[in-house]
Amino acid sequence: MSWEPDTGAPDRQGAPIDTDPMNAGSVDSGSVDSGSVDGARRAERRRADAHDASRLVSFGLRPRLVPARDPDYRDLARRYLREAEFAALTQAIAAGLGLVVLDVSERAGLVPAGAEDSVFAVRIGDYARRAGGEHRAADRLLHALAQLAVAALAYPRPADLADASYVGRVSVHGVDAFVRETCRLLAERTAADDQNVDPPVDAPRLEAAWRLYARRASTGSTRDARRLAGSTTGIIARAMNFLVESGCLVQVGDEAGGTFRTTPRYQVQVRELAADAAFEELLTLGVITVTDGAGSVRVLVDEPALLEMTSAGEAADV
């Protein structure tokens, strides 16, 4: 690929390549006589800029790379933040590739998002492909819900999403307990509304999503002592491992079914894109939840004396 990282400076001679969409053909068309040397130098600098900008995009496409680990990346991220022109050039290159630059920071680096129909975007169909048969729709929904739940527990308070220095800590069992507790609350709520009749047989799509989750086994023994893939902990573990591959989580331990911490990239993605997209869908469906901004989940600092083995990954509770 043309934006593969290349340590050498652009030194290709010959006809100037018109890669720069920002000021193409606007600078040096009339000044050939007066300063052809000057014009050539400017064209070369423009090519170098384009090279650097695409290099920054290419760094951003390597999800597990952070500026702290690569001095070149760090310099380019700093340059992006410093020079508006360079930033615009980077964004234009990204846009041409079908990417949107969500954010650039020294902590997270360049965080791109795939525009619609972009080759870089991940589709849930690719992700939950293995599910099949009668449970296909249910499995897809559970996989998608698992992703939502991981984010909700990783950033339990609204402020956590806004605080760039916040690092969330989540575990597989913690997320499962978190969702099940939410399901329990919903079950209680419907019981209070006297709607606790069982779902109709022939309309699976009308069954509330929480029932689907609550009904699914949370864990199960398998013949080869692996995690049961169809159980909710299996689904959550898959979601988390996928997020690890995408540079969104980093595994920190094996306790509570696997414990992970969040990366700045994940925070940006959830804050800038995912949460809004889901919220918009909810709005279209007519579901509007008004909060006071204080957050419905309280995050508690576990006193060491009360700390249990299981609560390590469950700092946040419903």
Place this chain on the structure above:
Amino acid sequence: MIEPASTTGPDRLPPAIGLVGDVGMIRRLKALALTQPLHDLDVRKAHLDGADFAVYAMAELGLHAIDQVTVAMDFDRGADHDQVRRRLVPLAAAQAPGRPAAEHERVASWVLHNLINVGNVNRGFEAGYGTVHADGRYERRRFDFKLLVEFADPHGEIYLRATDEAVTVLVGALDTDITSAQVAAEVALDTLIRRGRLADARSAAEAARYRTVQYAEQLRRHLDATRRNVLAVDWLHAMPALVDEALQHVEQRYRYENAILTHIRRYRDSADDADHKRQAADLVAIVGDCIRRHTQLQARLLEAGAVFRAEQDRQQFAVASARGGIDLHSQLLLPTLALPAGDAQRPAMAFFPGAVGVRTPRAPRVLDLVDLLLRPVVERDTLGAEVVEAELVALAEPARFDDETWARALGLLELDPAAPRRLSALLADARRGDDRDVADLVALLALHAVNPRVDASRQAGETTLTVAVDDGTPLHDPEFGGADLLVGRAQIVTAPSAAESSDPAGITSVLTEVRAASGAAVPAGRRSR
């Protein structure tokens, strides 16, 4: 669903009555459905391959399995699979004594797996039933339930707990109030014992124990929820009421059970029939277990208030943040979960691509693609790759002295038995060659010869061995210090049997055995001592 009677006019009366009846009907239908998996066991055993399983009463085994899990359940844990299976195997064996043990094992596993319903993705059961609406419309509904549920403890070990439904099936008291049923069981138990009907008393005592388990389970769930969020549980009215009720209950039952225990003991001691005696003894054990469980429940009940206060302190004084932003839990997760599955797809799937970020697509070259397509399917071996048998070679330390050195050193020590030599002379001979190691080896061998292993040499069939004796002459040598040993060869002769018997293993026997062949070396050594 139940409409107030005042609003019902004369023409609407029948449907209202129908609805009231409907609630009871639903309960009965559900109760009926709960027994279905147990009946299914017996129906499906005919389809099992391998042998004729008709001899096994599967439903009975199923009930035993639920029994085992329920009894093993305490506040924090349940039974593990193996434990339940181990208990089931003897029962299966009792049903079909002629069958092989492997088959009993298989039956036990099959029953347990079917009660968990391993084949179902939810690991649960479902049953259908219909309800009639007020407007006469008939609607089919689905009732989901589980009998045995698998949980993972903090270490990832999987254990089983019986659900409330399963316990209900066992006790047979379908949809009844726990408290009243418990008191009824109490009274029944007491009367039964007085009348001497111990078999019935036993079942009543067991029923009472299951209810105790249910009580504990209820409390456990509430305390768990409290630990997560104090506000999730009504600590103002509901929880104090429950705790009070349960405490009262424990107190009452404790009194009852002690009374019953006294009764049974008296019965046991006075009974003449051996069978009755044994039954009474069983009953004592069961009631004893009940008392133990009650004590445990009581301890938890007394702690409940403290848990609440501690959690309140911990949770209420947590710093609340005032900054705004989207609240993922209350604004996204909760509403999405509350939506019907069809609608919930949309927000959940809209969230996904944004959250996971981008993936660089991997485009294989056409050449690779052909390879990829033509590659045969990798057959996965259940056992994994073969473990390579490592070729282990014993780590031998290289000899300090090489063969040539040994040959020369031993050559020097091949002395004429009649002419022992001084060590200094031997060293001088050894140093004559260019190999410096020879001198070292000669010195070591001479040192070794001070206390030679006579027995080993004799067993090896040797007739002579090298001996060295210190006669007090100091050694003058640039490399070695000590005594200038007198080195010679001594002949081994078999000791006289008298000497052997009087001193079987002492050093004197060595000295007597080694008679000086040279006539000079050993006497000289002896003199010096």
